[in-house]
Amino acid sequence: MPESLIVLKNLSKRFGKKKAVNRISMSIRTGEIFGFLGANGAGKTTTIRMLCGLTKPTAGIGTICGLNVWKDRFRIRSRFGYVPQKFSLYSDLTVGENLRFFAGAYRVPSQKIKARTQKVLCDLDLERRESERAGRLSGGYKQLLAIACALIHEPILLFMDEPTAGLDPTHRQAIWDLIYELSQAGTTIFVTTHYMDEAERCTDVGFVDGGQLLANGSPRDLKEGLKGHLLEVQVEPAMTAMFEFRKLPGIFGADLRSGNLRIQAEDPDALLHSWQVHWPFPGLKFLGFNWVEPDMEDVFQAYSRGYFKPDGDHPAPVKLAYKV
Amino acid sequence: MISWTAIEAIAYKEFVHVWRDRRVMLLIVVLPPFFTFLFGHAFENSTIRDVPAMYFDADHSPQSQEFLALLKAKDIFDWKPWNGDPIGKIDLFTAGVDAAIVMPAGWGQGLQDGDPKPIRAVLDGSDTNTAPSVQGALQETLGDYQSKKRDELIENLPDEIIDLGKQLPVPIRHEFSSMMTPWDVKVETLYNPKLSFIDYVMPGIVGLILQLITVTLIASTITREREVGTLSQLLVTPLRQSEIVIGKVLPYLVISMFLIASTILVGNLHFGVKFQQPLLLSITCFLFLLFSLGLGLLISSFSRTQTQAIQISIFFLLPVMLLSGAFAPLGQLPRPVRICSELFPLTHFCRAFRNVNLHHSHISSIAGDLAFLAVGAIFTCAGASYLLRIIDD
Numbered sequence: 123m124p125e126s127l128i129v130l131k132n133l134s135k136r137f138g139k140k141k142a143v144n145r146i147s148m149s150i151r152t153g154e155i156f157g158f159l160g161a162n163g164a165g166k167t168t169t170i171r172m173l174c175g176l177t178k179p180t181a182g183i184g185t186i187c188g189l190n191v192w193k194d195r196f197r198i199r200s201r202f203g204y205v206p207q208k209f210s211l212y213s214d215l216t217v218g219e220n221l222r223f224f225a226g227a228y229r230v231p232s233q234k235i236k237a238r239t240q241k242v243l244c245d246l247d248l249e250r251r252e253s254e255r256a257g258r259l260s261g262g263y264k265q266l267l268a269i270a271c272a273l274i275h276e277p278i279l280l281f282m283d284e285p286t287a288g289l290d291p292t293h294r295q296a297i298w299d300l301i302y303e304l305s306q307a308g309t310t311i312f313v314t315t316h317y318m319d320e321a322e323r324c325t326d327v328g329f330v331d332g333g334q335l336l337a338n339g340s341p342r343d344l345k346e347g348l349k350g351h352l353l354e355v356q357v358e359p360a361m362t363a364m365f366e367f368r369k370l371p372g373i374f375g376a377d378l379r380s381g382n383l384r385i386q387a388e389d390p391d392a393l394l395h396s397w398q399v400h401w402p403f404p405g406l407k408f409l410g411f412n413w414v415e416p417d418m419e420d421v422f423q424a425y426s427r428g429y430f431k432p433d434g435d436h437p438a439p440v441k442l443a444y445k446v
Numbered sequence: 447m448i449s450w451t452a453i454e455a456i457a458y459k460e461f462v463h464v465w466r467d468r469r470v471m472l473l474i475v476v477l478p479p480f481f482t483f484l485f486g487h488a489f490e491n492s493t494i495r496d497v498p499a500m501y502f503d504a505d506h507s508p509q510s511q512e513f514l515a516l517l518k519a520k521d522i523f524d525w526k527p528w529n530g531d532p533i534g535k536i537d538l539f540t541a542g543v544d545a546a547i548v549m550p551a552g553w554g555q556g557l558q559d560g561d562p563k564p565i566r567a568v569l570d571g572s573d574t575n576t577a578p579s580v581q582g583a584l585q586e587t588l589g590d591y592q593s594k595k596r597d598e599l600i601e602n603l604p605d606e607i608i609d610l611g612k613q614l615p616v617p618i619r620h621e622f623s624s625m626m627t628p629w630d631v632k633v634e635t636l637y638n639p640k641l642s643f644i645d646y647v648m649p650g651i652v653g654l655i656l657q658l659i660t661v662t663l664i665a666s667t668i669t670r671e672r673e674v675g676t677l678s679q680l681l682v683t684p685l686r687q688s689e690i691v692i693g694k695v696l697p698y699l700v701i702s703m704f705l706i707a708s709t710i711l712v713g714n715l716h717f718g719v720k721f722q723q724p725l726l727l728s729i730t731c732f733l734f735l736l737f738s739l740g741l742g743l744l745i746s747s748f749s750r751t752q753t754q755a756i757q758i759s760i761f762f763l764l765p766v767m768l769l770s771g772a773f774a775p776l777g778q779l780p781r782p783v784r785i786c787s788e789l790f791p792l793t794h795f796c797r798a799f800r801n802v803n804l805h806h807s808h809i810s811s812i813a814g815d816l817a818f819l820a821v822g823a824i825f826t827c828a829g830a831s832y833l834l835r836i837i838d839d
Contacts, residue, residue, distance in 0.1 A: 174682050199684040210675030214466045215459060226455025227683040271679075 127152040127279060127310050128173065132182035135168050142168040144333035145182060150312065150326070152278075155305050157324030158314040159422060165333040166314040167207055170281050173312070174204050186279065200228060203272030207283040209264050213257025217248055217267055220256050221274055228275035242270040246300065262293030269300065280304065282313040286320065298323055318419040327418075329425045336425045341418055348416035348424060353390040354382045356409035363406050374427040384414065386429050448692070452685055456693025460667065464701065474663065478655050478705045482712040485651045489773065490644050490717070494579040496524040499545035502532040507554025513565075513591050514549065522583045536568045544570040545580045557595070593628050600626065637804045648719045649799035650772030652709045653792045657738055658763060660702050664742035665755040667694055668834070673751055677834075687831040695739050695827065702735045726802050726809055733819035734795040740826030741791070747833035766790045771797070794818050 126149040135143040143165040150156045160166050171177045173184055175195025184191040189198045211220050221242060225235040243249045246266045251259065256267055265285060272280060282301075286294040298320070301311055305325075313324070321327050322341050329336040329344075337344060357363040364383055367376035372388040387393045394411060401408050416424075423429075464471060501517075503510050518525065529541040536546045548566040556563040567584055569577040611619065638645050671677040680690060713719040721727060745762065749755035769783060770792035776784055787793050794815040801807040801815075809816075 171678075176678055176681060196684065196686075199682060202682075204679070204682045206675060206678055208675045210679050212459065212463070212676060213674075215462055219459070219462065223455050223459045224679075224683065226451050227680065227685050229449055229452060229684055232451050 125152060126150065127154075128156075128184070128186050128312065130169075130173075130182070130184045133169070133172060133179055133184045134181040135165075135172055135177065136180050141333045143172065143179075146330070146333075146335045147182075148328055148335060148338045150310065152310055153305065153308060154326050155301060155311045155313065155324045157321045157327040158312065158330065159316065159318075159321050159327055160314075160330035161316060161426065164330045166330060167283055168333075169330070170204075170283050170312070170314065174202070174281060175199065200275060201277055202279040202281060203269075203275070203277040205265075205268045205272045205280070205282040205285055207287070209268060211256050211264070211268060211271060214255060216253050216255055217243075217259070217270075218252040220267060220271055224271040225274045230275055238274055238276070242273050245273075245303075246270045247296070262289050262296070265289060265293065265297065266300075269297070273304075277309065279310045279312065282311065284314055284316070286315065286317065294320075318417070318422050321418040321422070329422065331426050337421075341421075344421045345416045345418065348420055350413060351386075351390055352414050352416045352420055353385045353387065353394060353411060354379070354414045355385065355411045356382050358407045358409060363403070366403055366406065374429045375423050377423070384420065386420070386424055386427065448686065448689055452689045453693040453696070456685070456690060457696040460694050461697040461701075463667075464663075464697065470663075474659060474701070474705060475708075478659065479708045479712045481655050482651055482709040483716060485655075486644060486648070486713065486717050489647045489651070494576060495521050497522055497545055497576055497580055498526055498543040499523040499547065499580070500526045500528045500530075500541060500543050501547040501549070502528045503549045504532055504551040505549045505553040509554030509557055510549040513587070516591055517547075517584075517587050520583060520587065522579065538568060538570050544573075544576055547584070596626060637806075644713075644717050645719050645804065646800065647773055648713045648717070649796045649803065650770075652706060652713065653734065653770075653795045653799070654767060654772050655709060656702060656706050656735065657766060657792050659705060660698065660735060660738040661742040661745070661759050661763060662756065663701075664694070664698050664739050665745045665749070665759045666752045668743065668746035668830070669749045669752045669755040681834075687834040690834060691743060691827050691831040694743060695736070698739050699732075699735055702739070703732065706731050706735065720803075722803050722806055726812070727799065730795060730798045730802065730812070730816065730819075733816055733823060734791055736823035737791040737819045737826065740823045740830065743830040744826045744833070747830045766792050769793075791819055791822055 128150040130146050130148050132145040132147055133143060134141065134145050146165075146169060158166050158169065168177065172179050173186065173191050175191055175198065178192050186198050187201065191198065212223070215223065218239065221239045222235060225238055226232075230238055243252055246269060248263065248266055248270060251263060256264065259267060269280075269282070269285065272282075285297055289297070294317075301313065301323075305311055313320075315321065324341060326338070326340050327344065328338045355363075360378060360381060360383060364376050364378055367373055367383065367385060372393065373385060374388070375386040377384050385393075397408065464474075501514060503514060517523065523545070526541070526543050529543075530536045530546065532548045536548075538544060538546060546568040548568075550563050550566060553563050553565065565584070565588070567581070569580055571577045611622075614622070635641060668677065671680065710721060714721060741762070742759065745758045746755050749758055765786070769779065769787040770790045771779075771787065772792060776787060776793065776797075779787065798812040798815040798819075801812050805811075
């Protein structure tokens, strides 16, 4: 098993009274594509900024390659690249100038700058845009350039904060293909997203909500925890049923999926049984049911709705990290 | 270990920012020489002239006409037709003049009768410079007229009176003739013998323009990166804060050295101001610009937004303009204010520049000012680089 590249131990950050990140502990192995999932404001960006040494943790420690992310930040910086959430390159510089600037900033030896620039331009399909101003690129190319700048010094680790937010499916795919290529070449990827289909593409994910890490594991293991517990019913009219179900005690969530209602309940077996005995909604028509395979969307919803509790007898999530 | 490749990368990028911003580029190339031209003409001459004035001759004697002719020969007045009551209250404001002069009836006769009457002058004191100058000009003209009359009197004395005078004892005669001769001061003006104000004020103009441009130009650089988010990008690279600061200051230093040279060129070619000891002046300019840029950068790293940076710059520049002695000697300021003005780089720049250029001073006499500028430059740059470290919250 490969060793841990990033280790977090009770890493915390508070802004005044607000706990932006609350005692997160986890480790990320070399070569992983680690997906850091959570809603907006869950603490993803703050965690990344702490790991990049941009903001000082208020408690706990984080290490990359065994070096402290705050105290040794000047020593680790040449080893990773960081693609921030917001486009933050120099709009008035051309694509090539941005790349050469970051090459200089990352202390790439001057005789190597040309070759490196050429390589990332080629790898990221930016060759034809080398002399275009960065500010005039479309959103997708801007993002590719941001990644290119973060890769100019051949880092072993790449932090990407919502790299696909707001991009069209083609560019999203292009960026994920790139992530796979990098991973294949041995680069560890730490990526945040709130697209659940992207979570499926990671080798490992962490769920963060309200600054706390709720779960940490591979997508397969996390889905395993919900297996056999996810009920889908066919009811008409579906929309009315969704709102009715959500009011019921013992139901955490009811969502429309392709015309059916997917239900996360405390005890789905008992619920189904009671409905088969007595259907409590005279205005709704029960047409059938089946048990479905959970996807990451379900897992995410289950965690954020508090479906998994640390002490309950509900399906135990893998490596549950709730309230460490 | 400071990496020159890294500094070069930043300096090049900063230069491109300015270069590609055509509007700013145009402004900084055109404005400094233009302002030097404009301010130079504004302050070319410190003497007051063309004061709107009017006179009324109630006397109509040959004497009063003679005196008025002398007064008219001076270019301090711009004569307007009389408007008002020569005996009662004179309203200068309604008459649209700053001075009114009335030659009282019987003035000429009074001079002959040994009973000289005062000339009536009404002056506008709202502008504190004009009234004393006008009064001085009147006194001076009157003095000239008096000496002229005295000379005429002596010239035309009949011989018997001269003979009568010769009977007086010698010491009394000597004392008397001394009394009849105007006493004089022999003035030897050093450093600016032609008393041309432009020679005095040129360092003030040059310094003020450059102070304004350097501070406002560099003050937005770090805050812009903070606002756009590129500062985070810079700070995750292995760049050191000192490299960022040096890399940012360098291109602006080169640009502002060119700008200061352009203003000095205008001063020399257009206003004929001579510049002495070019090496010493260059060192003074260099240190002054470095300190100013350091100050701008300090403001920049301290501010959260570009608007804030510009506001802070303006609040800083306002006292500098008024208290640094750019246009008037610092000696006129009260002591506590002078202490405050000693903190501004422009104060030291103006003093050192004048010492070199007007007093032909040696480096030793401006060493204190140069040292202050150098220490200020180091202190502000170090402060800016320290403040870069504080990056969140």
